[in-house]
Amino acid sequence: MSDARRIEEQAATWLLRTEQPDWSEEQQAELHQWLDESYSHKAAFWRLEHGWQRADRLAALGGKETVRARESRPVPNWWRGAIAASIALLVAIVPTYFVATGGFGGVGSEHVAEQRFSTALGTRKTVALVDGSKVELNTATFIRARVDTRRRELWLDRGEAYFEVVHDPARPFVVFAGPRTITVLGTKFSVRRDGNRVSVSVIEGRVRVDYGGTTTTTRPAATIGIGDTAVSDGDSTIVASGSIEQVERTMSWRRGMLTFNNATLADAAAEFNRYNTRKIQILDDQAAQVRIGGTFEATNVDAFVRLLREAYGVKVEVEPRAVKISA
Amino acid sequence: MIDDEALSAWFCDAILSHEAALMRFIHRNWRDAGEAADLRQEIYERVLIGARRELPRNAGHYLFAVARNHLINRAKRAQIVSFDLVADMSALGVPGEILDAERHLSAREELRRAQAGLDLLPPRCREVVRLRKIEGLSTRETAERLGVGINTVEKQLTLGIRAMTDFMLGGSGKIQRWAAGNDKAGAASHE
Numbered sequence: 001m002s003d004a005r006r007i008e009e010q011a012a013t014w015l016l017r018t019e020q021p022d023w024s025e026e027q028q029a030e031l032h033q034w035l036d037e038s039y040s041h042k043a044a045f046w047r048l049e050h051g052w053q054r055a056d057r058l059a060a061l062g063g064k065e066t067v068r069a070r071e072s073r074p075v076p077n078w079w080r081g082a083i084a085a086s087i088a089l090l091v092a093i094v095p096t097y098f099v100a101t102g103g104f105g106g107v108g109s110e111h112v113a114e115q116r117f118s119t120a121l122g123t124r125k126t127v128a129l130v131d132g133s134k135v136e137l138n139t140a141t142f143i144r145a146r147v148d149t150r151r152r153e154l155w156l157d158r159g160e161a162y163f164e165v166v167h168d169p170a171r172p173f174v175v176f177a178g179p180r181t182i183t184v185l186g187t188k189f190s191v192r193r194d195g196n197r198v199s200v201s202v203i204e205g206r207v208r209v210d211y212g213g214t215t216t217t218t219r220p221a222a223t224i225g226i227g228d229t230a231v232s233d234g235d236s237t238i239v240a241s242g243s244i245e246q247v248e249r250t251m252s253w254r255r256g257m258l259t260f261n262n263a264t265l266a267d268a269a270a271e272f273n274r275y276n277t278r279k280i281q282i283l284d285d286q287a288a289q290v291r292i293g294g295t296f297e298a299t300n301v302d303a304f305v306r307l308l309r310e311a312y313g314v315k316v317e318v319e320p321r322a323v324k325i326s327a
Numbered sequence: 328m329i330d331d332e333a334l335s336a337w338f339c340d341a342i343l344s345h346e347a348a349l350m351r352f353i354h355r356n357w358r359d360a361g362e363a364a365d366l367r368q369e370i371y372e373r374v375l376i377g378a379r380r381e382l383p384r385n386a387g388h389y390l391f392a393v394a395r396n397h398l399i400n401r402a403k404r405a406q407i408v409s410f411d412l413v414a415d416m417s418a419l420g421v422p423g424e425i426l427d428a429e430r431h432l433s434a435r436e437e438l439r440r441a442q443a444g445l446d447l448l449p450p451r452c453r454e455v456v457r458l459r460k461i462e463g464l465s466t467r468e469t470a471e472r473l474g475v476g477i478n479t480v481e482k483q484l485t486l487g488i489r490a491m492t493d494f495m496l497g498g499s500g501k502i503q504r505w506a507a508g509n510d511k512a513g514a515a516s517h518e
Contacts, residue, residue: 004368012485020465035331039379042331043338043371050339057438058445060459118334196463227353258398 004044010034011044015052021195023260025140025277053144118142119159122275122299124256129154133173136162138192138253139275139298150244160192162254179231183208190251201247209237251313258298265290265308276301279322286327287314329379329456341386342374347497349394356398362501366401370394437495444494447501448487456487 014031017023035041052317068289117127119137130147137143141159145152152165152173165173175182177191180198187205191198206225209232221235222230227244230237238310252259256274260268266288269280275298282288290312296304305323309316317324331338349370352373366508373393383389432440458464458472465483470477486502494500 001363002362008364008368008489009485012488015488016466016481016484018466019459025468029515038372039375040368040372042335043375044368046335046338047371047496048488048492050343054437055441055444055456055491057434057462058457059463060438062482114336117427120334130516148486153401179390203482309451 002083002207004040008042009041010050011041014045015048023195078137114147115147116143117145121277124253127271129169131171132166134164136254138162143319156193158193160190160253162188162190162251164188179211179234181210184208197231197233199229199231200224201250202226203244203247203251211235252295256298257295259295261293262291263293264288265314266326268292268304269325272296272298272301272304275299277321280305281322281324283324287325290314329382332383336381337378337380337382337386338371338375341382342371342390343496345387345390349390350498351392352394354396366398368400370397373397438501440495441491444491444500448490448492452487452490453482455483459484459487 014034017027018031035045042235071209073313084171097131104264115129116137117125117137119125119139119141121140122136124136126134127133129145129152131152133147133152135143135154138160139148139162140291142157143154143159143161144157145154147153150171152168152171154173156175156177162314163173163175163184165184165186169185173184173186175184175191177193177198177200178196180200182189182191182200184205187201187207189200189205189207196292198209201226204226206223207228207230208223209250224238224239225245226228227242229240229247229250231240232238243291245321249261258268260270260271269282273279278301282303290308292308292312294307296307305316306324307323308314316327346367350363350365353366354360355364357366370390370393374390377383377389377393445456448456454473455469458469459466464472465481466477469484470480473480489502490500493502
């Protein structure tokens with residue numbers, strides 16, 4: 001096999017792994033190391049990433065493709081169950097994609113530049129889109145935006161972001177976050193994505209959360225307003241109606257802070273670990289269940305751990321790459 | 328030094344939009360069509376190395392200058408073309424029509440192309456790509472759903488990513504698969 005082809009296969013394997021729910025920071029670091037080895041790796045990976053993303057529109061397909069495949073071709077036995085199951089699923093989320101695109105599908109060659117923004121672990125960044133909307137990226141986040149005269153589309157590929165969207169009824173602002181789309185006209189809200197789990201919190205205006213990767217669907221999962229948080233995982237969406245204070249607390253990362261209110265130590269540790277390379281590990285259940293509250297600097301693990309030791313009497317072992325906590 | 332984010336954005340936007348034209352250029356000037364994908368990859372590598380300090384002002388001209396130099400160097404090194412041909416190529420300007428970057432497609436055109444690319448995939452590969460792109464299944468979920476090993480799914484998806492990329496960038500969507508024998512053995516063991 002030629003070098004070029006071997007590299008392309010490696011790049012494709014990396015790419016498909018980045019899309020898996022168990023993709024970790026360690027793997028991310030390995031990928032970066034591989035990319036840094038040679039420009040040949042970068043060329044192959046970036047090309048596949050770009051081309052594969054362009055095929056994302058497939059998410060808008062209904063069940064038609066599958067039905068045709070079943071009618072016209074003999075299907076091996078081991079595929080059959082899969083196809084039947086997928087038809088059932090697709091019927092449930094049939095998007096009205098063709099209706100939705102009718103308005104702008106006919107436009108010709110319009111140059112839409114894609115803007116990309118990302119943050120490293122433990123950093124934050126505020127960026128402006130060309131329509132004047134503001135996006136604040138939390139730790140380890142990657143977004144892509146396409147804004148033109150007709151639409152405003154943004155992909156949250158990884159991480160968490162806060163949006164202040166300029167009001168424009170003619171151009172809905174759509175955020176694609178994995179299996180969910182979030183549509184607004186002008187408002188302030190945040191979206192967090194952990195693999196396929198997506199949570200949306202609103203501090204101003206109203207936000208519609210839909211199934212599927214299309215701009216309009218017949219079955220919106222939820223419409224939420226001020227103080228609400230919608231959490232989606234798989235097919236289910238839970239809406240928690242709270243207060244503006246609660247929602248603002250979940251957005252305290254915008255000040256570089258983490259706020260916990262009666263959270264378990266396990267959850268708090270997971271939050272800290274989103275921001276720091278030195279990971280907090282909880283060694284036993286008793287420690288994991290300790291309830292904590294308060295506001296902490298997201299990147300100051302030492303201060304948090306000191307407080308745990310003093311206030312809760314847990315045992316702490318500090319190592320270069322990890323902090324181990326036990327009851 | 329250009330950071331990776333900017334370099335990658337430039338590469339995807341300004342260079343990859345010429346891929347169909349670049350492949351035409353390679354096919355026109357290189358005898359062995361089987362080497363076209365390798366040449367493309369080598370050219371892209373050189374494009375990035377040359378652009379990492381400063382992004383060239385005219386990406387199209389730059390790309391084809393790199394491509395031409397690379398073909399000439401390869402030809403000289405391999406001594407597989409006569410000197411006449413090399414001389415011709417040195418003199419060869421890049422024809423105007425070749426410089427046209429592909430225009431950005433509308434959402435509907437992009438969907439149509441993706442659908443056509445999907446239709447061209449071999450059946451098992453198509454099903455794995457479908458489950459990934461349309462239903463958003465992970466490789467593990469796909470493996471469970473189809474009752475096959477995760478390696479098989481990864482292999483099919485790898486092929487799907489490469490073929491769909493080729494097609495979305497204006498290629499035929501047909502790519503060379505694994506080394507002879509390798510593929511059959513790997514796939515057959517799960518059936």
